[in-house]
Each structure stands twice: as C-alpha cells, then as structure tokens.
Amino acid sequence: MEEIRSLMGGFAVAMTWVNLALMLAGVSLGVLIGVLPGLGGANGVAILLPLTFSMAQSPGGATSAIILLSCIYWGALFGGAITSILFNIPGEPWSVATTFDGYPLAQKGRAGAALTAAFTSSFVGALVAVILITFISPIIAKFALRFGPPEFFSVYLLTFSAFVGMAKGSPFKTITAMMTGFALAAVGIDTVTGQLRLTFDIVELLAGFDFLIAVIGLFGIGEILLTIEEGLEFRGAKAKLNLRVVLDTWKELPRYWKTSIRSSAVGCMMGIVPGGATPASFMAYGLAKKMSRDGEEFGTGKVEGVVAPETAAHAAGTAALLPMLTLGVPGSPTAAVLLGGLLIWGLQPGPLLFVEKPDFVWGLIASMYLGNIVGLIVVLTCVPLFASILRVPFSIIAPVILVICAIGAYTVHNSIFDVWLMIVFGILGYIFKKLDYPMAPLVLALVLGDRAEDSFRQAMLGSQGDIRVFFSNPLVGTITGLALLLLFWPLLSKAIAIARGGNGR
Amino acid sequence: MDGKKPVATTRTAELVMAGIFLAFGALVMWDTRRLGASWGADGPQAGYFPFYIGLMIVVSAVVTIFRALNLGERGREAFVEWGQLRMVLQVMIPTIVYVALIRNPWFSIGIYAASAIFISFFMWHLGKYRWVRILPISLGVVVFFFLMFEIWFKVPLPKGPIETVFGFN
Numbered sequence: 001m002e003e004i005r006s007l008m009g010g011f012a013v014a015m016t017w018v019n020l021a022l023m024l025a026g027v028s029l030g031v032l033i034g035v036l037p038g039l040g041g042a043n044g045v046a047i048l049l050p051l052t053f054s055m056a057q058s059p060g061g062a063t064s065a066i067i068l069l070s071c072i073y074w075g076a077l078f079g080g081a082i083t084s085i086l087f088n089i090p091g092e093p094w095s096v097a098t099t100f101d102g103y104p105l106a107q108k109g110r111a112g113a114a115l116t117a118a119f120t121s122s123f124v125g126a127l128v129a130v131i132l133i134t135f136i137s138p139i140i141a142k143f144a145l146r147f148g149p150p151e152f153f154s155v156y157l158l159t160f161s162a163f164v165g166m167a168k169g170s171p172f173k174t175i176t177a178m179m180t181g182f183a184l185a186a187v188g189i190d191t192v193t194g195q196l197r198l199t200f201d202i203v204e205l206l207a208g209f210d211f212l213i214a215v216i217g218l219f220g221i222g223e224i225l226l227t228i229e230e231g232l233e234f235r236g237a238k239a240k241l242n243l244r245v246v247l248d249t250w251k252e253l254p255r256y257w258k259t260s261i262r263s264s265a266v267g268c269m270m271g272i273v274p275g276g277a278t279p280a281s282f283m284a285y286g287l288a289k290k291m292s293r294d295g296e297e298f299g300t301g302k303v304e305g306v307v308a309p310e311t312a313a314h315a316a317g318t319a320a321l322l323p324m325l326t327l328g329v330p331g332s333p334t335a336a337v338l339l340g341g342l343l344i345w346g347l348q349p350g351p352l353l354f355v356e357k358p359d360f361v362w363g364l365i366a367s368m369y370l371g372n373i374v375g376l377i378v379v380l381t382c383v384p385l386f387a388s389i390l391r392v393p394f395s396i397i398a399p400v401i402l403v404i405c406a407i408g409a410y411t412v413h414n415s416i417f418d419v420w421l422m423i424v425f426g427i428l429g430y431i432f433k434k435l436d437y438p439m440a441p442l443v444l445a446l447v448l449g450d451r452a453e454d455s456f457r458q459a460m461l462g463s464q465g466d467i468r469v470f471f472s473n474p475l476v477g478t479i480t481g482l483a484l485l486l487l488f489w490p491l492l493s494k495a496i497a498i499a500r501g502g503n504g505r
Numbered sequence: 506m507d508g509k510k511p512v513a514t515t516r517t518a519e520l521v522m523a524g525i526f527l528a529f530g531a532l533v534m535w536d537t538r539r540l541g542a543s544w545g546a547d548g549p550q551a552g553y554f555p556f557y558i559g560l561m562i563v564v565s566a567v568v569t570i571f572r573a574l575n576l577g578e579r580g581r582e583a584f585v586e587w588g589q590l591r592m593v594l595q596v597m598i599p600t601i602v603y604v605a606l607i608r609n610p611w612f613s614i615g616i617y618a619a620s621a622i623f624i625s626f627f628m629w630h631l632g633k634y635r636w637v638r639i640l641p642i643s644l645g646v647v648v649f650f651f652l653m654f655e656i657w658f659k660v661p662l663p664k665g666p667i668e669t670v671f672g673f674n
Contacts, residue, residue, distance in 0.1 A: 172565040190551040229589045395632030399624040416608045461548040
C-alpha cells in the first residue's frame with residue numbers, strides 16, 4: 001500500500017495551520033466567487049493566480065499556493081448549487097441539471113433540504129473522485145513515464161477530439177473555437193526556430209496571448225454582459241439552514257445510495273474526459289429519472305433529482321484534475337488555469353511530477369480530502385450569508401466585479417494592454433455565448449497549444465515526417481484510434497441513426 | 506424606440522461571425538507563407554502546424570456559413586434586441602472609458618481613482634442611488650483594494666496624481 005503511505009506523507013504536508021487557514025480562506029472565497037455573477041471557478045482562480053507568484057517562491061510555498069487555488073475551485077463548485085437552487089440561475093453549466101428539481105424544492109419551501117442534499121452529494125461525489133485520484137494517478141503517472149512525443153500528441157488529440165465528439169451544439173463551431181485557440185497560442189516567438197509568428201510587427205503581440213487574460217475576459221466580462229442584457233434582478237427563495245433540516249435530510253439521503261453510486265461512477269468516467277462535467281450531470285440526472293421508483297415525479301422537486309446531478313458534476317469536476325496531474329492535460333478550463341499556475345511557479349505537470357515533487361503532489365491530493373471537508377462545513381453553516389450577497393443590487397455588484405476583472409488582468413503581466421485585450425475577449429465571449437460557440441475548447445487550446453505543437457513536431461521529427469508514427473505501436477495506435485473515433489462520433493452517430501430509423505429522424 | 510425590435514437577426518450574426526473567422530483563418534494561413542509551411546532541412550518549418558490550424562478554421566467557418574444560410578425560422582429570430590443592446594452598451598462604454606482613464610498617453614489617473622469614479626457612475630446612472638450611499642461604498646471598495654494590493658500582497662497597480670500626493674508611487 002505504497003499509495004496510503006504517500007498519502008499520509010501528504011497529510012503531514014497539508015496539515016499545517018497555515019495551510020488549513022488557506023483552505024478555509026480559499027473555500028470561502030470560492031463559494032463567494034461561485035455565487036457572484038460573472039465570477040466562476042475558472043476566472044476566479046485566474047484573477048487570484050498573480051497573488052500567489054510571490055507566495056510560491058518560498059520553500060514549500062508552491063504547495064500552499066496550489067492548496068489555496070484548488071480550494072477556491074472546490075468552493076466555486078459548491079457555490080454553483082446555491083444559485084441554482086435558490087435563484088434558478090445555474091452559476092456554472094454543470095449546475096443546470098441541479099435547477100430541475102432544486103428550484104421546485106425551494107419554491108415548495110424545502111430550500112434547506114435541497115441545499116443540504118446538494119452539498120452532501122457534492123461532497124460524496126468529490127470524495128469518490130479523490131479516492132480514485134489517490135489510487136489511480138500513481139499508476140497512470142508510472143505508465144505515462146514511458147510516453148514519448150507521439151504518445152503525448154495522441155493524448156492531446158484525444159482531449160481535443162473529445163470536445164468535438166461530445167459537443168452539444170455544432171461540431172464545426174467547436175472546431176472553429178478550438179483552432180482559434182491554437183492560432184492565438186501560436187502568436188509570438190516560435191520556441192523551436194525563434195521566428196516571429198502572427199505578430200505583424202505589433203510590439204505588444206511579441207509575448208503572445210496569455211490564456212489568463214482570455215479566461216478573465218471570456219468568462220468574466222462576457223458573463224456580465226449577458227447578465228445585464230436580461231436586465232436581471234435577483235429574486236430568490238429564502239434559505240434557512242438549521243441543524244434540524246440538515247439532520248433530517250441526512251436521514252433521508254442513504255435511501256438514494258444507488259443513485260449516488262451510479263452518479264459517482266458516471267462523473268468519474270466523464271470527468272477524466274475533457275468537458276465532461278456538464279454531460280455527466282445531465283446523464284446522471286437522466287439515468288436517475290429512468291431508474292428511480294418515482295422517476296415520473298422528477299422535475300417537481302425530488303431530493304433524488306438534486307442528488308444525481310450534483311454527485312456526478314462534482315465527481316467529474318474533481319476527476320478533471322487526474323489527467324492534469326498525471327499527463328499535464330487539463331480536463332476543464334479551471335483545471336487548465338491550475339495547470340497554468342503550476343507552469344508559472346516552475347513546476348512541470350505530467351508524470352515526472354510524481355517522481356520529482358512527491359511532496360507537492362501528495363500534499364495537493366491530501367488537501368483535496370481536507371478541502372472538501374472544510375468546504376462542506378463552510379457551506380452548511382454559511383448559506384444565508386452567501387445568499388444575502390445575491391441580494392446586493394446589480395448596479396453595485398457589477399462595477400465591483402468589472403474592477404476586480406480589470407485588476408486581475410493587469411496583474412498578470414503588469415500591462416494595461418492586457419486589460420484592453422480582456423475587454424476584447426469579453427465582447428468575444430458575449431458573442432460566443434449568444435451564437436453557441438463553446439469557450440472551453442478555446443481556452444484549453446490556448447493553454448496546450450505550444451505543448452501540443454512541440455510534441456507533434458518532435459514526433460514528426462523522430463519519424464522523418466511519416467504520419468504513421470501515430471499508429472506505430474499498440475499504445476499510441478489505440479489512443480489515436482480512440483481519438484479519431486470520438487472526433488467522427490457526431491457523423492457516426494448520425495449514420496447509425498439513419499441506418500436504424502431509415503429516414504434519419 | 507421600440508426596445509423589442511431586433512438589431513440583427515441570428516442569421517446575420519452567424520454570417521458575420523463566421524466571416525470574421527474565415528478572414529482570421531485565411532490570415533493565419535497567409536502568415537505561414539512567410540515562415541514556410543512545409544518540411545525544412547531540419548524538420549517541420551515554423552509555419553507547418555499553424556498552416557493546418559488556419560486551414561481548419563477556414564473549412565469549419567465555411568461549413569458554418571452554409572449552415573447559417575439554411576437556418577430557416579431560427580435564423581430570423583433576433584440576435585439582439587435594441588433594448589438589450591442599449592443595456593449592454595450602458596455597461597460597455599463606461600468600462601471602456603474606465604480602462605482609458607487608468608492609463609493613457611495624456612492624463613492617467615491610475616486604477617484606484619478610476620475605479621472610484623467608475624463604481625460611482627454605475628451606481629448613480631444605473632442604480633439611481635443618492636450620493637450619501639454612493640460615496641461610502643465606492644470609496645470603501647477602493648480603499649479595501651488599495652490596502653489589499655499595495656500593502657498586504659505588495660502587488661503594485663497603476664497609480665496617478667492622487668496617490669503621489671500621499672507619497673505612494
């Protein structure tokens with residue numbers, strides 16, 4: 001039980017007073033970010049990332065910094081449920097399914113039960129995923145140590161094909177968004193030849209585009225613009241959470257153990273695949289509806305209808321860190337921002353991280369256990385406080401969030417040009433949302449662009465330009481094959497439907 | 506003016522956006538001509554990867570254009586209504602002025618003073634608050650940010666003449 005020993009070492013790293021205080025601060029900040037419109041996990045972490053630059057320099061500081069940032073992520077995941085249930089506003093795409101039964105429950109006056117169920121099942125989902133990470137990630141990392149450039153490129157290919165294959169909207173829009181991300185990543189000095197690419201003699205473009213700016217603009221400013229368009233006024237249910245409600249709900253929850261297990265499994269599987277949290281939550285909800293005894297009444301306010309999507313979404317959101325840690329391939333925009341953080345602090349995510357920085361990796365994994373416990377306690381005790389923030393009028397909240405975004409964008413490189421860029425990305429984000437272009441592939445491509453290109457070039461260099469290198473051994477062949485299958489999945493599923501139904505309806 | 510009237514239909518917006526992507530993809534491809542997009546003496550040239558990226562943007566944009574032309578009923582829906590656009594511009598224009606105020610070649614006032622003006626304007630214009638509410642909130646937020654960034658985290662932000670008077674640079 002090598003993993004258990006490593007994990008215990010991790011707990012020793014994570015369990016200092018400073019780190020516990022950071023967890024508490026991170027989770028509280030995260031819930032706040034998850035509740036506020038225009039601030040979510042991805043851009044919240046992106047804005048706070050520059051504040052950790054100096055923190056990560058001190059010995060052991062990188063672990064503290066990642067604990068702070070990952071706890072913001074857990075907090076934001078919890079916070080999404082609050083707005084979904086009380087205000088019928090999904091804070092994140094994967095909390096959409098939570099509104100189906102959560103909001104009706106709140107309208108019936110059972111907001112407390114809905115919130116308790118949501119938080120508890122989130123916690124369960126996250127816990128299952130963390131256990132998975134604990135035992136699976138060392139194996140994957142060990143396995144991935146043998147990866148060469150072709151294998152890494154095929155993993156990137158798989159990541160990006162998954163976006164196309166699982167896209168809800170047009171796969172071509174997904175490709176457009178993704179390739180735009182790659183093109184933006186190519187801007188600046190080419191790392192191999194030193195040539196300038198796509199800079200067109202503009203000095204500001206020499207350093208290239210920073211994905212943090214894109215994240216803050218796309219998710220932050222874009223979201224604010226969408227919210228203001230609706231002329232939104234928050235009108236929400238009252239939240240009262242006392243110990244009685246919590247205990248009563250906890251007594252009810254074990255009845256849904258089958259749903260919990262099923263949703264956790266769905267979440268873990270989908271979470272490892274990028275962009276998986278949202279489909280996971282819908283899938284878990286659909287499955288629960290089909291298999292539950294009172295599935296007919298789903299949508300009218302059933303606790304089980306909250307348990308299913310929340311468990312899956314959190315299992316997926318947590319499992320998204322598994323490929324980030326072991327392969328250096330993030331599964332979600334927030335995981336991408338965390339990955340960006342590691343790179344900035346001088347850590348190379350990927351299989352070698354487990355060998356070279358075991359303290360860091362296991363400290364982070366241990367903090368996932370602790371952070372989720374801290375998170376559960378914080379949200380259960382402080383819901384009224386967080387809900388009251390949403391009652392602050394939009395004309396105060398909106399400018400403050402815009403100021404926070406501007407400061408966040410400025411601090412990345414101390415450059416005012418970045419703030420302008422953030423506004424451009426904000427307008428782009430607004431249009432993207434309205435026309436159904438997905439933003440996550442763009443962000444991931446922007447983060448991974450250089451690394452994907454490097455591994456592609458090295459692979460091609462090794463094979464002297466022979467594209468068959470991506471099928472040269474069973475391992476790389478399987479991954480590439482899987483990637484191609486996912487890439488053409490929209491076409492295939494249509495073909496299957498036509499073959500089955502005759503007229504393609 | 507009727508706030509419900511559409512500024513543009515979804516079809517128009519789809520076409521314009523796909524057109525922009527088409528041009529962008531073409532630009533990416535054009536730039537690789539200069540770099541060389543083929544197999545050089547020592548491996549793939551600098552434009553090799555971007556060339557195909559640009560190509561894929563162009564192809565998928567063309568497909569999106571064709572799809573937009575055949576959108577049918579959904580294409581005639583409003584992309585944005587006048588009333589909505591007005592709301593969006595009411596946020597966008599002050600934000601642009603705000604960023605311009607932070608730093609520009611003529612008269613920069615720094616991020617703190619600009620933020621105070623920005624929040625005040627927002628509360629006064631959109632929230633219709635009175636100055637007794639506006640001033641404490643906007644100044645309080647700004648002072649909090651000042652303490653947080655300049656004092657606690659030691660992250661310097663752009664400052665203007667007011668901060669100089671107090672001895673911060």
